[in-house]
Amino acid sequence: MSVITLTINGIEGSAPVGATLLEACRQNGVELPTLCHLEGLTPVGACRLCLVQVEGARRLLPACVTEAQEGMVVLTHTEKLVKYRKMTLELLLSERNHICSVCVANGACELRALCAELGVDHTRFEYRCPDLPPLDTSHERNGLDHNRCISCTRCIRACDQIEGAHTLDMEGRGIESRIIIDMHQKWVTSETCTKCGKCVNVCPTGTLFWKGSTVAEMQKEVGFLQWIKGGREKKSWSYL
Amino acid sequence: MTSKTRVATVWLGGCSGCHMSFLDIDEKLIDLADRIELVYSPIADVKEYPEDVDVVLVEGALCNTENLELLLKVRDRSRVLVSFGDCAVTGNTSQLRNLLKIDDVLTQVYQAGPGSIPKGPEALEVLPVLLPKVYPLHAAVPVDFYLPGCPPDPDRILRAVTALLAGEKPELPAESITFG
Numbered sequence: 001m002s003v004i005t006l007t008i009n010g011i012e013g014s015a016p017v018g019a020t021l022l023e024a025c026r027q028n029g030v031e032l033p034t035l036c037h038l039e040g041l042t043p044v045g046a047c048r049l050c051l052v053q054v055e056g057a058r059r060l061l062p063a064c065v066t067e068a069q070e071g072m073v074v075l076t077h078t079e080k081l082v083k084y085r086k087m088t089l090e091l092l093l094s095e096r097n098h099i100c101s102v103c104v105a106n107g108a109c110e111l112r113a114l115c116a117e118l119g120v121d122h123t124r125f126e127y128r129c130p131d132l133p134p135l136d137t138s139h140e141r142n143g144l145d146h147n148r149c150i151s152c153t154r155c156i157r158a159c160d161q162i163e164g165a166h167t168l169d170m171e172g173r174g175i176e177s178r179i180i181i182d183m184h185q186k187w188v189t190s191e192t193c194t195k196c197g198k199c200v201n202v203c204p205t206g207t208l209f210w211k212g213s214t215v216a217e218m219q220k221e222v223g224f225l226q227w228i229k230g231g232r233e234k235k236s237w238s239y240l
Numbered sequence: 241m242t243s244k245t246r247v248a249t250v251w252l253g254g255c256s257g258c259h260m261s262f263l264d265i266d267e268k269l270i271d272l273a274d275r276i277e278l279v280y281s282p283i284a285d286v287k288e289y290p291e292d293v294d295v296v297l298v299e300g301a302l303c304n305t306e307n308l309e310l311l312l313k314v315r316d317r318s319r320v321l322v323s324f325g326d327c328a329v330t331g332n333t334s335q336l337r338n339l340l341k342i343d344d345v346l347t348q349v350y351q352a353g354p355g356s357i358p359k360g361p362e363a364l365e366v367l368p369v370l371l372p373k374v375y376p377l378h379a380a381v382p383v384d385f386y387l388p389g390c391p392p393d394p395d396r397i398l399r400a401v402t403a404l405l406a407g408e409k410p411e412l413p414a415e416s417i418t419f420g
């Protein structure tokens with residue numbers, strides 16, 4: 001495997017050719033916060049939490065979709081980057097209706113956990129309190145609550161790339177983005193949904209949940225992504 | 241230090257759960273009692289918010305004009321103001337009504353609901369007017385420290401209060417600043 005070398009926060013490191021900056025950072029022991037990224041799904045660069053500063057680049061770059069190049073000089077935790085990451089989380093909190101105290105995902109939510117980790121103990125932005133489409137609990141097993149969605153598209157990618165169903169999609173742009181089912185219909189009427197539950201498991205927030213879960217009851221399990229990805233690459237499956 | 245720290249707690253648009261959680265620090269309250277003078281609180285019989293308060297914990301969101309008037313007075317008369325619990329910090333469940341029309345809320349609760357309440361001009365004299373939207377405290381006044389949680393658990397309250405009494409800004413670990 002050919003390798004490139006780069007400098008991360010003043011320390012020399014290396015990564016395989018073709019690795020993203022995020023992979024390079026993690027392989028060299030530098031952790032970056034991420035929300036839209038999930039190992040096993042194609043990266044999209046939607047949440048901007050993984051922004052890093054690369055010497056010579058005129059703008060900040062999302063590490064999850066930027067290829068690591070030979071000789072890159074990367075900074076990951078400058079004052080400015082930390083400030084922007086906090087701001088991003090605050091904007092996410094103010095964009096829809098996040099009421100953590102009554103949320104099914106309370107204990108399993110990546111957004112809530114990142115806020116705590118980065119020290120976001122309040123948001124400076126006015127809450128938009130948007131009136132969103134009603135809860136869809138028509139599905140046999142899954143529920144969809146637009147109030148908690150951060151438009152990371154993890155569910156869409158898992159449904160498309162891992163399950164191959166492509167039941168889920170996104171309508172609208174920016175703050176008008178909404179998850180839709182098939183041709184914008186109730187989940188129960190979907191003919192493509194296999195009821196596999198992958199979307200629910202990969203959703204980092206309380207948007208997609210198992211019906212019947214109450215406050216803080218949701219647990220998410222994403223290990224299956226690695227298993228499926230590995231199996232597909234090696235063309236062999238271990239069931240142990 | 242000879243004089244005790246002048247501490248107050250205030251209850252705005254919240255369920256009093258944050259106050260209950262404060263009382264849940266149990267026997268530690270006795271240690272605190274030696275070091276503080278509780279000058280205003282829902283659990284103390286004081287009518288007017290006093291001058292010269294060192295530290296105040298404010299529970300609840302801003303829901304009506306009375307909340308707002310009291311908060312402005314509290315800010316004016318206190319050195320360190322703590323946004324105490326999720327309703328104060330985010331609006332939390334109190335701000336669920338922001339998704340609804342205020343007239344619908346009033347009709348639902350006061351006209352369609354049980355019991356009888358003053359209506360019309362009489363109501364304006366005795367009931368505080370609802371603000372068009374529910375807000376977190378920092379929408380109206382500068383806040384010195386945020387203590388999220390619904391309610392904040394007794395441990396994080398104790399840590400924060402202990403630091404504040406020592407005149408320090410509390411440094412809480414990540415697991416102690418989660419919402420909800």
Ligand code: SF4
Nearest residue numbers: 098099100103109206
């Ligand atoms: S999705 Fe996460 S941040 Fe949003 S209300 Fe639920 S627990 Fe809180």
Ligand code: SF4
Nearest residue numbers: 159193194196197199
């Ligand atoms: S349950 Fe499976 S098939 Fe159905 S929408 Fe979710 S990921 Fe797609």
Ligand code: SF4
Nearest residue numbers: 149150152153155203
């Ligand atoms: S439903 Fe969940 S996984 Fe899908 S875009 Fe919204 S937050 Fe992301």
Ligand code: FES
Nearest residue numbers: 045047048050064
């Ligand atoms: S993790 Fe890179 S943009 Fe979301």
